[in-house]
Amino acid sequence: MSDVERTDLNRLRDIIRSAQQQGDQYPVDPKARITVGSEGEIYTGVVPTGRPLSKVQHGTFAARVRGREVEDLQWAAKHMPRNTQFIEHRDARGWCYSFLSQMGRPYTMFAYFDGTSYQVKLVEPRLEGLVGAHAGHLYANGRLCLSQAGGSGQPTLEEAYSKSVLWATGMDVVLAGYPFPFSTNNEFEYGL
Structure with missing residues (x-):
């Protein structure tokens, strides 16, 4: 079979790694290039004519990850819900x-890490403004109040995650019409 019909994964790996080692993101030699078709076909070497093709940038797949983030990514993969996604956006x-x-x-x-501590924002359900910051430990911007300390965050991702789960159950109690159960700041509301 020709390259046009079937691509060898080992060959793909070798082409990409060679280009990365040489620092050549767009190789000139057709034998050292990878191209992708409009339906997701991957071609090496000679490519079919008369079809829309896209050149592949052969640079290294890499994420800018700092020491703390490496540890957090590993921890999150093991300890947070299976649906957890790391979001990297210019704003977040x-x-x-x-x-x-x-x-x-x-x-x-x-x-997220705000530079000082880990903060948590409520995405869903939308509860901002339904309960006050004191009654529900939820600021108007959707950020949870997770501590008494300035900034209201936690020192680690683990503590922010676990406290946010506890907060959710506390919020369920508030939504049922009772005071937040997990804070001494709310004890007077229970008449204790």
């Missing part, structure tokens, strides 16, 4: 995750 870098609270309500949260 962090982990989006969904889970069911102990009361069965679905929650989607976004945990």
